[in-house]
Amino acid sequence: MTVGYGPGMTTPTSPAGKPILGRKRPVPAHIAVYAFVIVPFLALLAAVPLAWGWGLSWLDVALAAAFYVLTCLGATVGFHRYFTHGAFKAGRALRIGLAVVGSMAVQGPILHWVADHRRHHAFADREGDPHSPWLFGTSPAALARGFWHAHLGWVLQRDLTNQERFVPDLLADRDMRVVHRLFGPLTIVTLALPALLGGLISWSWAGALTALFWAGLIRVFALHHVTWSVNSVCHMIGERPFAARDRSANFWPLAILSMGESWHNLHHADPTSARHGVLRGQIDISARTIWLFERLGWAWDVRWPTPARLARITAGVVA
Template sequence: MTAIESADQTSATVERVTMGEDVQSLRERIALASFIAVPFIAFLAAIPIAWGGWLGWSDVVITFVMYGLTLHGVTVGYHRLFTHKSFKPNRAVKIVLAVLGSMAIEGPVIRWVADHRKHHKFSDKDGDPHSPWRYGNSFVGLTKGFLWAHMGWLFDPEQTPIDKYAPDLVKDRDLVRISRMFWMWVLASILLPPLAGFLITWSWQGAATAFFWGTVVRIGLLHHVTWSINSICHVVGERPFRSRDRSGNVWWLAIPSGGESWHNLHHADPTSARHGVRRWQLDSSARIIWILEKLGWVRDVRWPTRERLEAKSAA
């Protein structure tokens, strides 16, 4: 096999892994728009629907559990493990985290990692896929940039080349297989809440309300919390650590984001397994990694040290 043939074969493998080429197709954009618009509309309708009595205890439990599982699939799995290698898991933990992250419906794991690694390489500079400072510092420019960082960048037809930004993950057969099966994890994420609602209540109404809250509203909330790390946390927030960008800590997003909104330390020290490093800074993702380490299921965790924090301090 010639070098050119080998390169072509690698490129074809990469395309299959990411469920698309390096240029976003119209079909992908339509699907993406649907997964953004429908949950957002449902999120806006959530309060009047709840007020009308269409929210039961089973809906709350199902939504809370599904949100927690898929959120930490992204924060612990997609982000701290696969993107930044903050710890080393056993194979079972690796697979479970990749599947749960996929069920957040934010894209296949390898595609997500490539985008995020590119973000760190060019954070808030030319080349960053989703910087809110893309259009300058003026009010109009920052407004456009904020909307771009929050969700507009998702529709950019030019995709991040994963053979450049995630070649290590392309070599992992488990992650390649999970990425190829992304459609199946999407279906599981959509159908599990109504199935659970039906089994708990033994009624179609229970299935319908569980679908509304546990699927549609949960997806919408999770997406906007995740995107807020790209937008809000790069515009406002405290910056106690030195970083090459404008990443800040936004305390009121800490719980719904699983600790990801302690964003300043993360950009100052990206491989750290813990982002909220002060005692009062809640970081449920770091706590889960700590539990997995105590169980012996992960190892070589990159916990922040006092010396390293002092070296990164902006004071």
């Protein structure tokens, strides 16, 4: 079996002689991972009393919404549909832009993110999948453990996916290696930029502080848990209208917040498709963004779903 990987590239899921896991995450980087998880959570605990009559303005709401949409699309259109699955082709400027904005979602450096996700598709809901909720059994206790593992537990593990096996195309791309190394500075940018805008627009230190809190930390927290819910909830609950080799499901309540990623059953049935929400009424903001890129001439060779392909996977034919 083969899975569509990087842009214009098809790579075997099991190349001989290359293990699934690579090196372990260095201790300083692993401490940073815990910080990325814990600090936004602590910010959430402070959010309710701060929002009760003080500390939240319409400017904060607007900045949080804008940065959420921008960085979420960086992850969904960029890291996921473009870099992981090659759902379309793009020029260098858009390629670098998507890598930079995707990094600002603070979900890990691009080489780690893409390697993990390609590995997820190669072993979906089987041993080797980095974040399946079904790895520990089907009893209530096993599923509770599996949900925690799929949602967050796997993020806290030190083992890294083997990049030589899963992202050789990105390793060969100097631009992507540079963006990967810039993950730390881009994390600072994604928190500092809302604060800078909040301070300049409100012309106050208080505006900068509340923008950092709401459009920085709380926005990162919300985006983290929406993304992790696609890994956990969308492999446990929802509809499965298409044939896939795993338990991926469509979970409509997350469709808008995930920019269309929660139409997860179609995605696993047809991983390289640029559109995941293919049925009537299924909103897919990421697909509409790719459509816009195509209309502007920034993207081409877009892998839109075809009636023949949809008929096959609806009928139970798995590629």
